[in-house]
Amino acid sequence: METKEFQFKGLTLSGFAMLFLNILLTVLSAVMVVAGFVWCQHELLAGLLIGVGFALLAVTLFVWGGFVMVEPGEARVMMFFGKYKGTYTNVGYSWVNPFINTKKLSLRARNLDAQPIKVNDKTGNPVMIGLVLVWKLKDTYKAMFEIDSQTMAQSGGAQQVGTSVSNVMLAFENFVKTQSDAALRQVAGLYAYDNNDSASKELTLRDGADEINKQLEEKLDERLSMAGIEVVEARINYLAYAPEIAAVMLRRQQADAIISAREKIVEGAVSMVKMALDKLSSEDIVELDDDKKAAMVSNLLVVLCGDDSAQPVVNTGTLNH
Structure with missing residues (x-):
């Protein structure tokens, strides 16, 4: 540039x-x-x-x-x-x-730990999101003449506005904070907090940290470069559902986790039952008709998929009784 x-x-x-x-x-x-x-x-x-x-x-x-x-x-x-x-x-x-x-002017790196703000994600759910930003002045001409440092310092609540380095840097900090909030809202609105469909590969705020942080840095650089400010690093350091929907979303996440765990259990149980039937058949240990296979499958699935440990029952009769 x-x-x-x-x-x-x-x-x-x-x-x-x-x-x-x-x-x-x-x-x-x-x-x-x-x-x-x-x-x-x-x-x-x-x-x-x-x-x-x-x-x-x-x-x-x-x-x-x-x-x-x-x-x-x-x-x-x-x-x-x-x-x-x-x-x-x-x-x-x-x-x-x-x-x-x-x-x-100070050219040293400065840190901004932005407090979490409430924004709506792509699906309209309110979320709380915050960032930490490392920035420094790169172009002194733009920093001095492209923004009104005195107005920015006054908007930040400075008591005395002058040419001292502390007041000037306060103006830049206020400018960076305002633009950081705007960029964070823009990026957060492009993605959902989490995928409702576990099979979906869509990028989300929760899982796509590296890609989203990179895009956040790009958006911040676009906004801050006009003031001669360089973005050294920007990272999302806080992400959660807004308090008014946090409890509901927690129950949904718990339900998704239970369903996912059950799917894994059933998949493993079916695989073990199939292996048992194939082994009994291939090694001629015992011949089972369809009814006995169905009963065996039912019993094994109950044992393998149940939450409680199965109680063993010894059959003292024949296979038919």
């Missing part, structure tokens, strides 16, 4: 060298002013010393406004009378033109 951000190419000097020079100028100006008022007896020379001393003092005060300190993970947006002059990211203590207005 095209960006208007570029590195600051204006004059920059070592902050420590300028600090040392400025201290010397301050001391020199003070000495000249004192000398003009106290020591110098010549009126013209005294006036000259005082005038030059105050001029140097004014210069030192002007120089003090050009010191800039940039920490790792920070950037300074450089503005010259309202015109963007670049982004300064050189770590350390520097000095720039005091007429340049510098605005500090």
Whole structure:
């Protein structure tokens, strides 16, 4: 994506060298002013010393406004009378033109743990869903000029809105939170919470975590890129039915689980009965007619599919009695 951000190419000097020079100028100006008022007896020379001393003092005060300190993970947006002059990211203590207005931005990764919100899934069921998002500023030009940071900070309840990095980053956090809620609602509405049909292969919020998280990241990136914000990671960290339908849906899930378990039990029991009949027939252990096979199948299925343990009964008569 095209960006208007570029590195600051204006004059920059070592902050420590300028600090040392400025201290010397301050001391020199003070000495000249004192000398003009106290020591110098010549009126013209005294006036000259005082005038030059105050001029140097004014210069030192002007120089003090050009010191800039940039920490790792920070950037300074450089503005010259309202015109963007670049982004300064050189770590350390520097000095720039005091007429340049510098605005500090943090490029460090930030975390948003969004509280669960109520949304309707694809089938219309209300669900509670939340996310955790890791984001950071990538494009300082868009971050500074594409969104109204002061309005966003005020909407977030900030007491004092200014150019401080805390207030500016608060504005971005409010923007990210609003867009995250919108993206989460959009993605949650595309999928059902769970499949009612166990044979269905349709992607759901409950089972399709990786695919849905990937789509959530894409939706968030589309919404946040306009503000120069990069989505590092986005994950759904909370998913549940809304309280008003949670009990009903829990009973449905329990019923589905019981049915699925019964299907497995019946499938296994039929397989075992077939194996027993085939083995009796293939090894000529006993010959059974259709009625006896039916009785044997019935008894085995009752034993294998029953919830309680079967009580053995010994038949002391013949097969016909």
